[in-house]
Amino acid sequence: MCGHCGCDTQPPVQTRVIDLHRDLMDANHRQAAHNRAYFHRQRLTALNLVSSPGAGKTTLLEITLQQLQGRRPALVIEGDQQTELDAARIRATGTPAVQVQTGQACHLDASMVHGALHELPPAPGGLLFIENVGNLICPAQFDLGERARVVLVSVTEGDDKPLKYPGIFRDADLLLITKTDLLPHVNFDPARCLAHARRIRPQLPALQLSATSAEGLDGWLDWLRQLDTEGD
Amino acid sequence: MCGHCGCDTQPPVQTRVIDLHRDLMDANHRQAAHNRAYFHRQRLTALNLVSSPGAGKTTLLEITLQQLQGRRPALVIEGDQQTELDAARIRATGTPAVQVQTGQACHLDASMVHGALHELPPAPGGLLFIENVGNLICPAQFDLGERARVVLVSVTEGDDKPLKYPGIFRDADLLLITKTDLLPHVNFDPARCLAHARRIRPQLPALQLSATSAEGLDGWLDWLRQLDTEGD
Numbered sequence: 001m002c003g004h005c006g007c008d009t010q011p012p013v014q015t016r017v018i019d020l021h022r023d024l025m026d027a028n029h030r031q032a033a034h035n036r037a038y039f040h041r042q043r044l045t046a047l048n049l050v051s052s053p054g055a056g057k058t059t060l061l062e063i064t065l066q067q068l069q070g071r072r073p074a075l076v077i078e079g080d081q082q083t084e085l086d087a088a089r090i091r092a093t094g095t096p097a098v099q100v101q102t103g104q105a106c107h108l109d110a111s112m113v114h115g116a117l118h119e120l121p122p123a124p125g126g127l128l129f130i131e132n133v134g135n136l137i138c139p140a141q142f143d144l145g146e147r148a149r150v151v152l153v154s155v156t157e158g159d160d161k162p163l164k165y166p167g168i169f170r171d172a173d174l175l176l177i178t179k180t181d182l183l184p185h186v187n188f189d190p191a192r193c194l195a196h197a198r199r200i201r202p203q204l205p206a207l208q209l210s211a212t213s214a215e216g217l218d219g220w221l222d223w224l225r226q227l228d229t230e231g232d
Numbered sequence: 233m234c235g236h237c238g239c240d241t242q243p244p245v246q247t248r249v250i251d252l253h254r255d256l257m258d259a260n261h262r263q264a265a266h267n268r269a270y271f272h273r274q275r276l277t278a279l280n281l282v283s284s285p286g287a288g289k290t291t292l293l294e295i296t297l298q299q300l301q302g303r304r305p306a307l308v309i310e311g312d313q314q315t316e317l318d319a320a321r322i323r324a325t326g327t328p329a330v331q332v333q334t335g336q337a338c339h340l341d342a343s344m345v346h347g348a349l350h351e352l353p354p355a356p357g358g359l360l361f362i363e364n365v366g367n368l369i370c371p372a373q374f375d376l377g378e379r380a381r382v383v384l385v386s387v388t389e390g391d392d393k394p395l396k397y398p399g400i401f402r403d404a405d406l407l408l409i410t411k412t413d414l415l416p417h418v419n420f421d422p423a424r425c426l427a428h429a430r431r432i433r434p435q436l437p438a439l440q441l442s443a444t445s446a447e448g449l450d451g452w453l454d455w456l457r458q459l460d461t462e463g464d
Contacts, residue, residue, distance in 0.1 A: 052285045053368050053397060054389025080396045081369060104399070106338065106369040134396070135369055136285050137313060137338040156388040156411065157286025164312045164366070165285060167336070179388065185414055 028142055031110035035145025038117065039128070044075070045227050046128040048144050050168055051152035052161075053134030056178040058086045059211040060152070060220075061129055065093040067221055073126030077116045079108040079133045086131065096120055107138040110145055127224065140167035148173035148227060151197075155179050156186050159193035162200055169200040174207065174223065181210040260374055263342035267377025270349065271360070276307070277459050278360040280376050282400055283384035284393075285366030288410040290318045291443040292384070292452075293361055297325040299453055305358030309348045311340040311365045318363065328352055339370040342377055359456065372399035380405035380459060383429075387411050388418055391425035394432055401432040406439065406455065413442040 039046050049057050061076060068074050076097040078086040087099035098116040100108060113130060120128075130146060132139045151172045153161050156179060162169050169175070175197050177190050194206045207223060209216030271278050281289050293308060300306050308329040310318040319331035330348040332340060345362060352360075362378060364371045383404045385393050388411060394401050401407070407429050409422050426438045439455060441448030 052366065052389075053393055054284060054386075082398055083392075083395050085392055085395065104373075106367070133369070134284065135338070135367060137365070137367055138370065141336075154286075154388065156386065156414065157284075160315070160317055161285055163315050163317065166314055182388065182414065182417055185417055 025141065028110050031114055032143035032145040035110055035114055035117070038114075039145060039147070042122060043124045044126055044128045045148075046130060046144070046146040047224075047227075048130050048132060048139075048146035048149045049152065050132045050136070050139045050149060051134060051178075052136050052154070052157055055134070055152040055154040055157065056211055057131045057134070057152055058089055060176075060178065060209075061131060062089060062093055063211045063214065063217065064129075064220070064224075065090065065095045067217070068127070069094065073123035075120045075123050075126060075128045077108075077113060077120075077128070077130045079112070079131060081105075081133065096123075102133055106133060106135050107142050108132050108144060109142045113144045136161065136165040136168050140170065150174045150176055152176045152178050153193060155183050155188040155190070157188075159188050159190070159196065162193065162196035166200045169197050169204065172197075172201055172204055174205050176220065177206065177208040179210060179212070180208050180215060181213045257373065260342050263346055264375035264377040267342055267346055267349070270346075271377060271379070274354060275356045276358055276360045277380075278362060278376070278378040279456075279459075280362050280364060280371075280378035280381045281384065282364045282368070282371045282381060283366060283410075284368050284386070284389055287366070287384040287386040287389065288443055289363045289366070289384055290321055292408075292410065292441070293363060294321060294325055295443045295446065295449065296361075296452070296456075297322065297327045299449070300359070301326065305355035307352045307355050307358060307360045309340075309345060309352075309360070309362045311344070311363060313337075313365065328355075334365055338365060338367050339374050340364050340376060341374045345376045368393065368397040368400050372402070382406045382408055384408045384410050385425060387415050387420040387422070389420075391420050391422070391428065394425065394428035398432045401429050401436065404429070404433055404436055406437050408452065409438065409440040411442060411444070412440050412447060413445045 051057055065074055074095050076090045076095055078099045081102055084099045087097040090097035098119045100112050100116050130144055149172050151168055190208055197204050207219045209220055283289055297306055306327050308322045308327055310331045313334055316331045319329040322329035330351045332344050332348050362376055381404050383400055422440055429436050439451045441452055
């Protein structure tokens with residue numbers, strides 16, 4: 001009995017969740033390993049882009065794909081709960097894109113990515129951008145088989161986000177601080193954001209950019225270039 | 233066998249998830265009903281504030297609590313994966329606050345709120361603000377026993393968010409468009425955002441405000457005043 005409000009205390013439901021969670025994670029790891037081997041054979045460098053909703057992932061991809069055009073093949077997998085909006089924006093740049101509509105699911109998993117791969121043309125030596133569902137929490141646990149995980153934090157979100165949502169930074173390979181054109185109008189300190197992120201992931205590389213003003217875009221394109229296609 | 237890359241097709245894991253999901257939802261509904269009855273007895277009007285990370289929930293609460301001071305009692309439950317940062321900010325306004333650190337969990341559920349209630353003083357006739365974990369997806373499914381659900385969308389996130397994350401708008405009682413001081417610097421049409429939200433939830437009321445400039449704050453305070461304390 002709960003003395004405060006007279007309710008029956010209920011058995012903790014967590015006990016049953018954890019076992020299933022392990023099964024799900026094991027299945028995802030197997031599928032991610034399969035995807036990784038496939039990317040290796042296809043000489044595809046896969047990136048998993050994660051962030052809050054509205055941090056500017058699609059806008060960044062649009063400008064990045066324009067820059068890559070004629071230089072390096074690229075493919076895109078878009079994850080959203082609903083709509084084909086983002087895949088349509090990507091296709092308008094001339095890049096093949098598949099939209100995964102996750103419905104109730106709050107993240108992409110390795111099997112969704114695997115399914116989407118079947119609908120994309122080969123692009124040996126190219127880049128595969130996987131734009132995850134906008135969510136700073138759930139995608140953290142799902143390896144997609146990617147070469148690198150890029151976490152975007154926009155300057156409008158607050159520089160405390162790495163402390164509040166540490167899981168997504170734990171396996172990150174790059175922190176990308178976006179919308180820097182808005183810095184004069186918000187209370188956000190990029191150095192503090194990075195310091196917070198490095199408490200979770202020491203030595204995490206970081207870049208700043210604005211997809212609107214194109215400031216910082218060269219650094220991002222350089223970072224993409226130096227990523228080898230051979231996996232870890 | 234998957235013809236594309238030679239893998240064994242795996243049995244769909246979804247089948248096992250759905251059954252457990254129903255059990256979890258049933259347990260949550262029971263706990264939410266218990267919370268609702270408790271709020272009714274205590275004459276507490278509970279609000280569930282949901283949004284993407286960094287949409288300005290805590291900043292809105294700070295300014296709201298300052299306005300309520302001396303007029304109406306208020307309590308706050310803060311949800312975050314980690315840190316006590318937000319509860320500390322709320323306590324600095326003189327309002328009692330409990331921080332729930334959800335760990336791996338991506339949302340508050342009714343039992344977490346129930347646990348937090350035990351640590352708060354009585355506040356008959358008052359407002360209880362429950363600031364959910366920053367996440368536009370997972371909190372949608374978890375009734376906390378609240379009187380009203382308020383969805384915040386900041387103008388920096390893009391006005392397509394209701395279409396992409398419809399679940400959170402389905403049971404919303406108010407759309408609060410925040411950070412309107414940034415409207416001159418971003419490509420966001422409040423009317424379009426509201427039209428998108430009303431495709432999911434017809435007649436959804438909406439307000440716009442900036443917690444920085446205090447523009448629109450009166451409308452929000454009026455809306456709070458007109459919420460009765462008797463539940464639905």
